[in-house]
Amino acid sequence: MQVTTLSIQNIHNHGELFAELLRARHRTFIEQAQWDLPQADGMEFDQYDTPASRWVAVHEFGRVLAGVRLTPTTHRCGIYSYMIRDAQRCLLDDIPPGIIDRPAPVAPHIWESSRVFVSDEVPAKMRMRVQMQLIGEMVKSARALGATSVLGLIPASSPRLARRVGLDCRPAGPVTWIGGANAVCVDIPMATKMH
Structure with a gap:
């Protein structure tokens, strides 16, 4: 099993891995979860898949087993910034603006994690x-990028799992029904985790 962090600068070194990551996201979010998301050629993508983002893929023998996208909270592309902030700014139809309980931060040391999944084939x-x-x-990639904190929108049951794998997920908003499941916005400090 391998783990790779992809960026626009290194994507060419990893063959089909990025395309396979987007295909795995398609299977997870569009085919299985039935989310109405942008897609092309069996791949899921959205306005947050930009050169500013990084993509972490757990893979084995060309098959993507899990993934997550990291996006800086300082990034802007047209009217969009990052998912949690854009929900708060009422730019997203599927995520309510009250998902985070404070003004969504814009800071170089805070990144957002999104599109987190583990394939049901695992x-x-x-x-x-x-x-x-x-x-x-x-965590390693976020720290290397200068993050001291990562914001994420995760299933409401995930904070317990996160503790089992060494993360301290602090609620940053109410439990909310999104995409057919309860979700919660969390703040994950990077400073003391996963040594």
């Missing part, structure tokens, strides 16, 4: 290992 006996690999690389 056997139960491997899931914890895959999740640990994904979270470990996300």
